[in-house]
Amino acid sequence: MIDFKALEAEIKATAKKWLESGEVKFVIGYEKSPESPIARPFFAHTPEDTEKLYWGPDCINNLTLYLVEEMKKKPKKGQPPFTHAVGIVVKPCDSRTIVELMKEHMVPRERVKIIGVISEESINPDKLYLALKNVPASQRRNIRFHDAGENFRITYQGGELSVPKKELEADKCKVCVVHKAVIADVFVGTGEIEFKPDDFSDIKELEEMSEEERWKYWEQQMSRCVRCYACRDACPLCYCEECVFDREKPYRWVEKSVQVRENSFYHLVRAMHLAGRCIDCGECQRVCPMEIPIRQLNRFLIKKAKDRFKVFSGMNAEEKPMFGTYDLDDPGEEIK
Numbered sequence: 001m002i003d004f005k006a007l008e009a010e011i012k013a014t015a016k017k018w019l020e021s022g023e024v025k026f027v028i029g030y031e032k033s034p035e036s037p038i039a040r041p042f043f044a045h046t047p048e049d050t051e052k053l054y055w056g057p058d059c060i061n062n063l064t065l066y067l068v069e070e071m072k073k074k075p076k077k078g079q080p081p082f083t084h085a086v087g088i089v090v091k092p093c094d095s096r097t098i099v100e101l102m103k104e105h106m107v108p109r110e111r112v113k114i115i116g117v118i119s120e121e122s123i124n125p126d127k128l129y130l131a132l133k134n135v136p137a138s139q140r141r142n143i144r145f146h147d148a149g150e151n152f153r154i155t156y157q158g159g160e161l162s163v164p165k166k167e168l169e170a171d172k173c174k175v176c177v178v179h180k181a182v183i184a185d186v187f188v189g190t191g192e193i194e195f196k197p198d199d200f201s202d203i204k205e206l207e208e209m210s211e212e213e214r215w216k217y218w219e220q221q222m223s224r225c226v227r228c229y230a231c232r233d234a235c236p237l238c239y240c241e242e243c244v245f246d247r248e249k250p251y252r253w254v255e256k257s258v259q260v261r262e263n264s265f266y267h268l269v270r271a272m273h274l275a276g277r278c279i280d281c282g283e284c285q286r287v288c289p290m291e292i293p294i295r296q297l298n299r300f301l302i303k304k305a306k307d308r309f310k311v312f313s314g315m316n317a318e319e320k321p322m323f324g325t326y327d328l329d330d331p332g333e334e335i336k
Contacts, residue, residue: 001147002189007117008055010188011089014115016050018087024113027087028066030059037132037143037156038125041066044087053089055188056145057123057152057168062281063088064097065236071107072239087113091122093172095181096279096314097236102183103317104277106239116181118189123152123168125286131163132156172282172295175202182315200303203296207303218264218297224290225263227256231284231294232270237277244269271297276305276322279314 015027031042031052039059043066044050070086090098095116101107131154132140141157151162177198181187200207209217229245232238244253245266253269255262280302284294305311308331311322 001149002119004056004145004147007119007188008053011055011115011117012050012053014186014188015044015053015087015089016047018113019044019047019050023085024087025084027053027089027115028063029053029089029115030055030061030063032143034141037128037140055089055117057119057121058125058128058143058145059089059091060122060125060170060286062094062097062234062236062283063090064094064101065234065283067098067112068101068106068236068239071101071111072241083111085111085113087115089115089117090181090184091117091119092178092181093176093279093281095183096178097281099182099314099317100237100277100279103319103321109317114181114184114186116184116187118180118187121165121173121176122170124170127168131161131168135159135161170282171202172280175200175280175299183317198306200299203299203303206296206300218267219260221292222263222267223260225258225267225292226290227258227263227266228289230287230289234283234287235274236281236283237274238270267294267297271301274298275301276309276311277313278302 011029015029018024018027025045027044027050029042029044030039032054033040037058039054039056041061041063042049042052042054044053067086067088073082075082088098095114098107098112098114102109135156139156139158143154143156146153146155148162150166151164152168153160153162175198177196179196206214206217229243232243232245247253254265278298278301280295280299282295284298285292288294302313305313305322309322311319
């Protein structure tokens with residue numbers, strides 16, 4: 001069983017040590033929100049701030065998004081380049097994002113200090129809200145999770161309830177293969193968790209469709225897209241200074257109007273840009289207001305990259321990017 005309070009204490013102690021020694025400019029972690037039962041991102045700038053740091057299965061956001069934003073900042077003209085390091089708390093899946101960012105030279109290793117948490121699952125916020133439906137909103141404060149074997153014992157202001165873990169588990173965690181941070185300066189938690197191969201059973205139905213059936217399926221899904229770009233904005237691997245879909249000149253890639261054709265083009269181009277890079281953190285689908293199954297599309301390409309090019313992203317920063325290499329023996333479609 002996982003002692004979330006003990007993990008939290010380790011995170012606080014490590015972050016405080018780094019800030020007191022000046023090893024990092026700040027630490028990106030999580031804190032409990034006063035308005036929501038779900039934890040939210042938090043930036044600890046002083047040793048005193050670390051007391052607000054929190055850890056639990058409701059730590060959902062992929063915090064590497066904020067790491068990228070910090071690395072992209074440029075000094076004023078005439079000033080030396082930034083060399084300060086930033087601390088960050090990462091779940092196992094999110095640590096793979098850092099590996100990809102290092103591979104693409106977006107995050108220099110010396111500029112990040114990583115607290116890697118050994119953890120088994122995150123919860124789905126929608127499922128948590130459903131579990132708390134009979135709890136008055138005024139009492140959804142000070143929510144804490146306690147591991148009770150097969151269940152979570154959830155305490156809140158004025159009461160507690162017990163919920164089976166499986167009822168709260170995020171879909172991405174059901175197929176997750178990495179339960180220990182791939183890269184870290186400090187590991188929080190104990191125990192070695194076996195690497196579990198991904199059988200991609202969740203996209204089997206999609207794979208078995210004909211090309212015509214699959215295209216019709218995605219047309220139906222993309223017809224609901226409102227092009228809010230939340231999926232792009234939540235993705236730490238969409239870090240271009242100017243997205244091709246925001247560009248007006250010298251040419252526009254896609255119309256602003258919300259049409260199936262334009263929506264499909266946007267999602268297909270974005271999916272191809274993530275092929276061989278996506279680590280399946282699920283942030284794109286989590287933030288989608290229309291609940292479009294974007295992860296299905298990404299996982300379809302994750303499987304193609306794995307089967308054809310033996311690429312499993314986010315595991316080795318020394319590997320070259322899939323689209324950054326070329327070999328005469330690379331597999332491809334048969335040309336007729």
